[in-house]
Amino acid sequence: xxxxxxxxxxxxxxxxxxxxIQYDLMGADYNSALIWNSNEDIxxxxxxxxxDFSDFPEISNTKATAWKIAQxxxxxxxxxxxxxxxxxxxxxADVITFIIPSENVSVExxxxxxxxxxxxxxxxxxxxxxSYIENLLKTCPxxxxxxxIINRLAETGNWFENLQSDFQSFRKISxxxxxxxxxxxxxxxxxxxxxxxxxxxxxxAHEYLTNLDNNQVxxxxxxxxxxxxxxxxxxxxxxxxxxxxxxxxxxxLEYGIPSTxxxxxxxxxxxxxxxxxxxxxxxxxxxxxxxILGGADTIYNLPYDDLFKKTNEFSERIARNQxxxxxxxxxxxxxxxxxxxxxxxxxxxxxxxxKALNLFKDIERNGGFLRQLKAGTIQRKIKESEQKEVQQxxxxxxxxxxxxxxxxxxxxxxxxxxxYPFVKTNPRKTLxxxxxxxxxxxLHEQKRxxxxx
Numbered sequence: 015x016x017x018x019x020x021x022x023x024x025x026x027x028x029x030x031x032x033x034x035i036q037y038d039l040m041g042a043d044y045n046s047a048l049i050w051n052s053n054e055d056i057x058x059x060x061x062x063x064x065x066d067f068s069d070f071p072e073i074s075n076t077k078a079t080a081w082k083i084a085q086x087x088x089x090x091x092x093x094x095x096x097x098x099x100x101x102x103x104x105x106x107a108d109v110i111t112f113i114i115p116s117e118n119v120s121v122e123x124x125x126x127x128x129x130x131x132x133x134x135x136x137x138x139x140x141x142x143x144x145s146y147i148e149n150l151l152k153t154c155p156x157x158x159x160x161x162x163i164i165n166r167l168a169e170t171g172n173w174f175e176n177l178q179s180d181f182q183s184f185r186k187i188s189x190x191x192x193x194x195x196x197x198x199x200x201x202x203x204x205x206x207x208x209x210x211x212x213x214x215x216x217x218x219a220h221e222y223l224t225n226l227d228n229n230q231v232x233x234x235x236x237x238x239x240x241x242x243x244x245x246x247x248x249x250x251x252x253x254x255x256x257x258x259x260x261x262x263x264x265x266x267l268e269y270g271i272p273s274t275x276x277x278x279x280x281x282x283x284x285x286x287x288x289x290x291x292x293x294x295x296x297x298x299x300x301x302x303x304x305x306i307l308g309g310a311d312t313i314y315n316l317p318y319d320d321l322f323k324k325t326n327e328f329s330e331r332i333a334r335n336q337x338x339x340x341x342x343x344x345x346x347x348x349x350x351x352x353x354x355x356x357x358x359x360x361x362x363x364x365x366x367x368x369k370a371l372n373l374f375k376d377i378e379r380n381g382g383f384l385r386q387l388k389a390g391t392i393q394r395k396i397k398e399s400e401q402k403e404v405q406q407x408x409x410x411x412x413x414x415x416x417x418x419x420x421x422x423x424x425x426x427x428x429x430x431x432x433x434y435p436f437v438k439t440n441p442r443k444t445l446x447x448x449x450x451x452x453x454x455x456x457l458h459e460q461k462r463x464x465x466x467x
Contacts, residue, residue: 028065053207056365062357071360076309077350083337084109084314092123106338111136117146121153142174142183165197171444199243203283203451205400208254212370217383223269233271243282244301253362255308260367278312279305287455288435289425290416294318306346307353321435393447407454417455428466
């Protein structure tokens with residue numbers, strides 16, 4: 015019955031559509047009226063067409079029907095953290111990530127009453143200890159371990175010990191887990207644009223691949239995880255994740271490592287605010303939607319009051335329920351590759367991947383990611399991007415409702431801050447300048463707090 019449904023209509027080319035639009039503009043310039051440029055220097059057109067592609071993009075291998083809801087738990091108290099994990103698993107979480115601050119944490123007590131065979135458990139260690147990891151793998155053999163020594167350097171300005179010692183530990187630990195992780199969330203939260211985020215993530219991973227390959231480590235069965243944050247530029251963020259998979263596939267083929275990677279996504283902190291904080295619910299919802307449609311494997315949502323309140327059951331439950339609603343009521347788990355074939359998204363994907371690949375090659379020509387970090391080049395480029403975005407925010411070109419548009423003068427926050435929501439200064443000696451996470455509305459909020467009655 016559907017055969018020939020549109021056969022009575024003549025096909026309309028891209029050129030014909032543009033001519034029609036130009037006619038309707040009644041003399042206004044097509045480019046200045048309808049084309050805008052993103053911070054990634056991508057010219058966004060008013061429409062996209064099959065004519066834009068010489069070949070149709072290949073079908074992606076993502077499985078959006080299988081994305082998992084994850085919960086992070088910082089282990090300050092083992093018994094409380096264990097009870098917390100058991101509770102959130104009953105309430106809909108599929109994955110638990112325990113953030114382990116020290117070797118004093120007992121893994122045996124931490125995983126009591128949790129079925130480790132059916133539950134995905136990740137351990138994010140804030141220290142390096144081969145003996146602790148060996149015990150962890152014996153106690154919980156199906157778990158995954160996240161250690162990212164380069165992220166440690168970029169975020170704090172220092173290694174755990176030193177370059178040689180940290181990479182030596184990395185080479186010993188990594189083969190035991192047949193994996194490594196790349197935390198690229200820092201770059202986005204610090205203000206990097208999407209091309210930078212992708213290129214830095216790839217160059218970050220390349221440092222690990224080079225080190226393992228040079229030491230003749232078999233990479234055949236390795237699993238690589240990229241941790242990313244998602245901003246509010248809806249379609250661009252979908253394309254960013256698709257581009258990350260394309261870029262990783264190209265790099266992986268050079269080293270004989272599996273071309274599929276695992277992507278875990280979290281809403282960005284960059285656009286979150288302390289005033290009118292309920293707007294953060296809307297921001298994080300659309301960001302999680304982008305993550306799902308872009309093909310993220312695991313998603314951690316950010317509680318709306320995460321910036322200024324201690325962990326609490328109410329906002330944590332709402333954050334988890336946002337994901338449960340997307341999965342079970344909005345059917346965001348019904349299609350494996352929902353964004354495939356969308357001309358706009360596919361065009362953005364190709365452009366982001368191409369620009370990021372060029373930047374990655376430039377980084378490698380200039381000595382690689384670690385050398386660029388040491389020279390301060392990465393930090394400088396991120397600062398330039400961050401300042402450009404701040405200028406757009408100050409001029410009202412980048413809108414945050416409740417901050418630089420429609421602020422509520424009755425909203426007072428001075429007496430509601432349980433946590434300090436701004437950059438903390440801690441003068442100390444570092445090997446390199448650390449990359450600092452910065453929120454767009456931070457300076458605006460500090461001024462507003464000072465003026466509260």
